[in-house]
Amino acid sequence: MAEVVFDHVTRIYPGNDEPSVSDLSLDIKDGEFLVLVGPSGCGKSTTLRMLAGLEEVNKGRIMIGDKDVTTMQPKDRDIAMVFQNYALYPHMTVADNMGFALKIAGTPKDQIRQRVEKAAEVLDLTEYLDRKPKALSGGQRQRVAMGRAIVRQPKVFLMDEPLSNLDAKLRVQTRTQIAALQRQLNVTTLYVTHDQTEALTMGDRIAVIKLGVLQQVGAPTELYDRPENVFVAGFIGSPSMNINIHPVVNGQAKIGEDTISLPREAVDKLTPEDQGKIVVGFRPENASLAGADEPDAFSLKVANVEDLGSDGYIYGNILTDNSAAEQAIVMSDQNKLTTIRVNPRDLPKVGDVVKIHIDPEKMHLFSPASELRLN
Amino acid sequence: MTSVNINRATASSLDPRAMKATSIKTTADPSSEQEPAALHITATSSNPRMFTLPWERPLATWPKDLLANLPRGISRHVVRFVHVGDDVYAMKEITQRVAEREYELLRKLQKLELPTVNPIAVVTGRHTREGEPLEAMLVTQHLKFSLPYRALFARNLRPDTAERLIDALAVLLVRLHLAGFYWGDVSLSNVLFLRDADAFSAFLVDAETGDLHPSLTDGQREYDIDLARTNIIGELMDLDSGNLLAGEVDEVGVGNRLVDRYHSLWSALTDVDSFDPDEMWKIERRVNRLNDLGFDVDELEMKTEEDGNRVLVRPRVVDAGYASRKLLRLTGLDVQENQARRLLNDLDAYRASTWRQGEDLEIVATDWMREVFEPTVRMIPPEYRSQIEPAQFFHEVLTHRWLMAEKAGHDVPMAEAVQSYISESLPEYRLDSEDMKTINEEADAGVVDDEMNWQGAHAQAGQGEQVTSDRTDKDANGHDRVACQTNAEDQTGAGTQTDHDRASEEVQSQPAFEDANGGRSSLRSVYAPGSLDAAADQDDQDDAVWASS
Numbered sequence: 001m002a003e004v005v006f007d008h009v010t011r012i013y014p015g016n017d018e019p020s021v022s023d024l025s026l027d028i029k030d031g032e033f034l035v036l037v038g039p040s041g042c043g044k045s046t047t048l049r050m051l052a053g054l055e056e057v058n059k060g061r062i063m064i065g066d067k068d069v070t071t072m073q074p075k076d077r078d079i080a081m082v083f084q085n086y087a088l089y090p091h092m093t094v095a096d097n098m099g100f101a102l103k104i105a106g107t108p109k110d111q112i113r114q115r116v117e118k119a120a121e122v123l124d125l126t127e128y129l130d131r132k133p134k135a136l137s138g139g140q141r142q143r144v145a146m147g148r149a150i151v152r153q154p155k156v157f158l159m160d161e162p163l164s165n166l167d168a169k170l171r172v173q174t175r176t177q178i179a180a181l182q183r184q185l186n187v188t189t190l191y192v193t194h195d196q197t198e199a200l201t202m203g204d205r206i207a208v209i210k211l212g213v214l215q216q217v218g219a220p221t222e223l224y225d226r227p228e229n230v231f232v233a234g235f236i237g238s239p240s241m242n243i244n245i246h247p248v249v250n251g252q253a254k255i256g257e258d259t260i261s262l263p264r265e266a267v268d269k270l271t272p273e274d275q276g277k278i279v280v281g282f283r284p285e286n287a288s289l290a291g292a293d294e295p296d297a298f299s300l301k302v303a304n305v306e307d308l309g310s311d312g313y314i315y316g317n318i319l320t321d322n323s324a325a326e327q328a329i330v331m332s333d334q335n336k337l338t339t340i341r342v343n344p345r346d347l348p349k350v351g352d353v354v355k356i357h358i359d360p361e362k363m364h365l366f367s368p369a370s371e372l373r374l375n
Numbered sequence: 376m377t378s379v380n381i382n383r384a385t386a387s388s389l390d391p392r393a394m395k396a397t398s399i400k401t402t403a404d405p406s407s408e409q410e411p412a413a414l415h416i417t418a419t420s421s422n423p424r425m426f427t428l429p430w431e432r433p434l435a436t437w438p439k440d441l442l443a444n445l446p447r448g449i450s451r452h453v454v455r456f457v458h459v460g461d462d463v464y465a466m467k468e469i470t471q472r473v474a475e476r477e478y479e480l481l482r483k484l485q486k487l488e489l490p491t492v493n494p495i496a497v498v499t500g501r502h503t504r505e506g507e508p509l510e511a512m513l514v515t516q517h518l519k520f521s522l523p524y525r526a527l528f529a530r531n532l533r534p535d536t537a538e539r540l541i542d543a544l545a546v547l548l549v550r551l552h553l554a555g556f557y558w559g560d561v562s563l564s565n566v567l568f569l570r571d572a573d574a575f576s577a578f579l580v581d582a583e584t585g586d587l588h589p590s591l592t593d594g595q596r597e598y599d600i601d602l603a604r605t606n607i608i609g610e611l612m613d614l615d616s617g618n619l620l621a622g623e624v625d626e627v628g629v630g631n632r633l634v635d636r637y638h639s640l641w642s643a644l645t646d647v648d649s650f651d652p653d654e655m656w657k658i659e660r661r662v663n664r665l666n667d668l669g670f671d672v673d674e675l676e677m678k679t680e681e682d683g684n685r686v687l688v689r690p691r692v693v694d695a696g697y698a699s700r701k702l703l704r705l706t707g708l709d710v711q712e713n714q715a716r717r718l719l720n721d722l723d724a725y726r727a728s729t730w731r732q733g734e735d736l737e738i739v740a741t742d743w744m745r746e747v748f749e750p751t752v753r754m755i756p757p758e759y760r761s762q763i764e765p766a767q768f769f770h771e772v773l774t775h776r777w778l779m780a781e782k783a784g785h786d787v788p789m790a791e792a793v794q795s796y797i798s799e800s801l802p803e804y805r806l807d808s809e810d811m812k813t814i815n816e817e818a819d820a821g822v823v824d825d826e827m828n829w830q831g832a833h834a835q836a837g838q839g840e841q842v843t844s845d846r847t848d849k850d851a852n853g854h855d856r857v858a859c860q861t862n863a864e865d866q867t868g869a870g871t872q873t874d875h876d877r878a879s880e881e882v883q884s885q886p887a888f889e890d891a892n893g894g895r896s897s898l899r900s901v902y903a904p905g906s907l908d909a910a911a912d913q914d915d916q917d918d919a920v921w922a923s924s
Contacts, residue, residue, distance in 0.1 A: 014589060053594040054557070074598040085560045085584055087449050089609060090817035091617030100609050104627060134820040142823045145451075165452075165473045165583065166824055167510050 002065030002155040004028040004051065004188055009060035011046050011212075020046045022212040023060070028156075031186040033179070035203030037193055038235075043212035044192045048160050051190060053077050064155055080154040082162060086145035088133040094120070095129040098147035112151075119150040122184050142174065150185065157182070157189040163198065175202060196236050200224070208232050226364075230371040233281050233364055242338045243281040244318065245368050253280050255298035256320040260358065266365045266374040273369035284313065284341040286362035289348070290355040297355040303337055305347045312344030319353065389555070389589055393483040411500035417478070418496035418514070424460045425514075430501050433509060434468045435825055446811055447818040448523035448580070449564045453825050454818070456517055463517040464495055465580075469824075471499045471511040473583055478513055480582045487554050490547060490695075491579040492518055492567070510824075518578055520764045521567035524610070525814050526806060528619045537611060537620070537629045540568060543577040544607075545636035546669070548599065549644065550695055551579065557595040559584030562606035571711035572770045600637055604630040617817075643668060647689045652679070658688055665690060669712045671697045705740040706748075710766035717770045721747070747789070754793045759801060772796045 004027065011021040021043040028034040036044045049055040051062055053074035061070040069077050089097055098119060099112045107115075120126045123143040133141055149157065162178070163171045179202045182189050193199055199206045200220045208215040208223065208231070216228045227233035233241050244255075251267050252259040262278065270278060290297035300316040315337040340356055348354050365374040414430055429437055434453045443456040443463045453468045469477075474497050481494035493516040501509035524540055544566060551558060558565075558579070565581035588595075608630035614620040643664065650657045662672050676689045699715040702708055710718065725743045726732060751772060752765035759768075776792035 052598070054592065054598055055594065056592050074594055075601045085451060085581075087451065087562060087564050087606070087609075088821035088823075089613035089616075090449070090820040091613045091619075096612070096616065100612055101605055103612075104605060104608050104630070132820065134816070138823045138825055141821065145823065165470055167470055168508075170824060 002188055003030045003063075004156055004190065005063040006047070006051075007061045007063065009047075009050060009062060010058050011043075011050060011055055012058050018212070019058075020212050021050070021209075024209075024212075024214055025060075026207055026214060026217060028188055028190060031188055033182045033189045033191065033202060033204045035191045035193060035199040035206045036209060037196055037199040037206055038209040038215075040194055042209045044194075044209050045160055046212075047209070048158055048190055048192045051077075051156070052079060052081060052158055078155045080149040080152050080157055082146065082149045082157050082159045085165075086148050088141055088144060090133055093130050093132060094125060094136070094144050094147075097133065097144050098151050101148065102151060115151045115153065116147070119147045122150065122181060123147050139170075139173065143177070146178075146181065150181075153187075155188065157187050159189065159191045161193055162191075163193075178202065197238055200236065206236075208235060210235075226373070227281075228373050230279055230281070230366045233366070237283060239284050239313070239339050241281045241283050241364065242287075242340075243279060243364075243366075244338075245277050245279050248276055248278050253278055255280075255318060258298040259296075260298060261296050261360065262365065263360070263375055269374045270367060271369065274367050275369075277368045278374070279366035279368050279371070280358075281364035281366065282358045282362060284339040286359045287340045287356050288359070289340075289342055289346065290357035292355060294355060294357060296360070297357040299353050300338060300340070300356050302348050302350050302352045302354060305350060307344045307347060309344060312342045312347045314340045314342055314348060314354070316340070316354070389587065390487055392486040393587060413500050414498070414502075415500040416496055416498050419482075419493075420462075420495050422460055422462065425496065428457065428459065430498060430512070431504050431509070433503075433825075434466055434512065443517070444808075444811060444815075445517065446523055446526035446806070446814045448525065448567075449818050449821045450581075451821060451823045453822055463519075465492070465515045465517050467513045467515075468510045469513060469583070471497075474499070474511040474513040477582050480585055480587060481515065483587055484551075484554075484556065484579070484582065489550060489554055489556070489579070490576065491582070492516060515580070518567050518569070518580075520762070520767075521569050521578060523567060523814075523818075524563040525614070525619075525817065526810075527568060528614055534621050534623065537624055538632060539573075539575050540577070541607065541629055541633045542636055543568060543571075543575040544603070545633055545640060546695065547577040547579065548603065548633075548637055549640045552591055552596050552599070552641070553644065555588045555590050557586045557588060557591055558582070558599050559586070559602075560606075561599050561603035563610045564606075569711055570764070570767050572713035572717045572767070573774075574713045576711045576713075596641075600634055603633055603637075607633055640668065644670060644690065647687050649680075650686045650688065651684070652686055655686070661688065661690070666697045669695050669697055671695075671700070705737060706744050708744075708748075708766060710764070714764075714766040714770055717773065718748070718766060721769075721773060751789060751793055754790075754797070756797060756801070763801075771800065775800060 006024045006026040009021060009024045010019050012019045024043075024047060026034075036047060038044045046055055050057050051064075051069075053069070053072060057070050061068055063069065064077060064079070089100075092100065095113070095116050099116045102112045102115065116129070117126070120129050123146060125140065125143055125147065128136060128140065133144065136144065159178070163174055166174055175198060178191075191198075191202065203220060205217060205219055206223055207217040210231050216223060216232045218226075223232060223236045227236060227241075230243060234243055246253040246255050246260075248254070248262070248267060248270065249259070251262060251264065253262055260280070267278070270276075299319040300314070301319055302314055302316045304315040306313040306315075318338055338356075363375070366372060367374055416425060418425060428441070434455055437455060437457070441457050443458050445456045445463070447454055447456070450467070455466050457464050457466050467474075478494045478497045481491055484491045485493060494513070495516055496512075496514040498512040498514065501511065503509060527536060527540070540563065544561075544563065547566065548558070548561060560581065560583065565579065566577045567580050568575045568577055608626045611620060611624065611626040611629055615624070615626065620626075648657065648661055658675065658677075662675075665672055672690045674690070678687050679685065680687065696712055698719055699710055699712050702710065702715040702718055705722070706718075708715075708718065722736075722740055722743050725747055726734075726736070726739045729739075729742075731739050748765075748769060751769055755763065755765065755768050772789075772793050775796040776787050776789065779787045779792055779795060
């Protein structure tokens, strides 16, 4: 087991001007499950492949434990790429399927058996060790494949979208298994995914990356509660955060005919580059229906409602007066609609105009120019 | 969006042929991808029978009469060979994302003329008749005459078969790496083998984990090689556990052989030679050596050292298939490299024995085809025609004839040699239906993502009667019918027989199935009776004969 350190690491592909990963500094603590998440092409897989030794590092260095592995061959790094489509061998027992790579490496027999038994215990496969794959269910076979990586007892597990070739139902089951397994084994793990739900549910910490640049690293709740920039705010959470740009008038955000109070210290941080505007974000669960004359509320024309039994959702358009100066720009991606979670017994009708109050404590404010957090 | 910059820039340095390979572009943002609501087929072929297949059923439950009984390799996914008109397609059930990605990648590799299976289609938006979504399907053309390694080990092995397979795999890996393809999952299971004279040629069949780059880093190549070594040793250890391996084979030695063969071939193809300026003849020697290895040199990069005393030479673009291209040009025969070499040698011998050295090779080649090659391959018995390539048959007959002549002490006429070969050697290559069954059962033992097998199979490990899914269908008269589909049914035929299957048999093996539109149709109404019989014959042949060496 070991800590992994990316120390100002840059990767520029031959023939490219822009780096695919730019000046990345990140450390994965010993035994930690770190999820690297971002949209396709953001550099997350490149980052994993640099740690695996599959991509060259143009600048900076990578450490595993106290070893500098920057130029080391993959097989010398003591890492295991989990789920690289391990095949199961029909004539071999489950134990042999899990342990054969150790046999190749010349590990003594009793040690192989010991490690295999330990892995089988974790994977709940003990009673099947002497059976052949034919006698196992698909889920058990999948666990045997995991066992192949586990018995090697590598310093680091690398998982690159390991669930992407499983269908939706099997994906959820395997997701839970991997997370539980990693906690039991306590092996430092770098897990790459484009799916923020996977990231939130699995990781000890999440690193969000965009266009090769690390955006924020933190525990799932930190990223959810205090996103440091507009990208993280919009990327983490489902349904995603409502994010709009509004003019600031007399220290208040002007939303159509309505105004919303803003904390003084956030407004003070605005600069001339922000051109008198502010980015206001709030999660669907941090807003509520308000009375017609209530202050600090804005008007929403309801375009669609959903009753999920436990929750209700309103999707609507923010009413603006359509003047250029007051045009609210929708930055979130819910089909350009603002989403509010409400009591399902209290759902308005489609076409209604309702007042919405945002919980001031849970408001996320950003600079339109720098897109960085203000509050 | 975000990916555009990176991809465009990477793309600009990729081989332009690969850039235009495909109409499918896997979504830049996977979170936005959606399964189409209706069946969607993107295909390179316009075979209309594709639409008549029962896409609304999980592949593992497709009616047996649609399937071609061919040996399958080990896969984590459900794979079946399916008759579609005159073609046999390999169908693999995987997620849409992986299917589209692999299809796109295989198209690119085809454009780069690399030895891979030919992608036919991606089928997405599949749903059961109850509206449950089904996984996408990747369709590739079954590579005719090819065999997975397990089928080659099932019978009549020459002791050096493992080594010959490894040599073929090393060539494949080098060719893929030269083209910038990182495989990520090199193994004997992910390759199909074609017999090629006394050697084999290897074709890539699984590109799920692969990636195409402008060029590969040493780390990527070394990872592939190391993984190949581990997988090969594992695969051989498995054969050994099943008593399928000749006792004297050293698994680790064979695995190491791949590493050695790869490195020596890679270095022969890419190393920089250094000559004195008056040793330019050495360049020709280098080119000849590459030709002997089966590679063509497209371009030589030459530069002198700064002091001008040495010339540095490096072959820039090399491609395999030197002899096979020559034979293709002369005769129109498209065959494997070693077969081509053997045929070219025979053509040379023919030219010499007919005293025509002065004549154009093209003209002599035409006569050789008419007088030697064609009469010989016409003698392949009909039941073997879908099993052995004509060029391979010709090669083996030549070898057989030589052995006969050696024994007899005089030349043996070709016709006599052919007869003797057919009666003595060809039947030994049969793979009987028992072996086929075993191979396909073994192949299924590794499937991890068959939903029906996801839980609880161990409770009833006895194969055949193991019921893994209950499906309720309505038959033509609207009566409910419960079809119990067994896990091993379609390979063993020993599973719980479904009402569906029984109904099919009652009408004299007239295969019935539900078509993609949810209506019922029978093959007889779709296919002309003649073609149905032909399809049945085909199936019998598939069962009857499988050649190996």
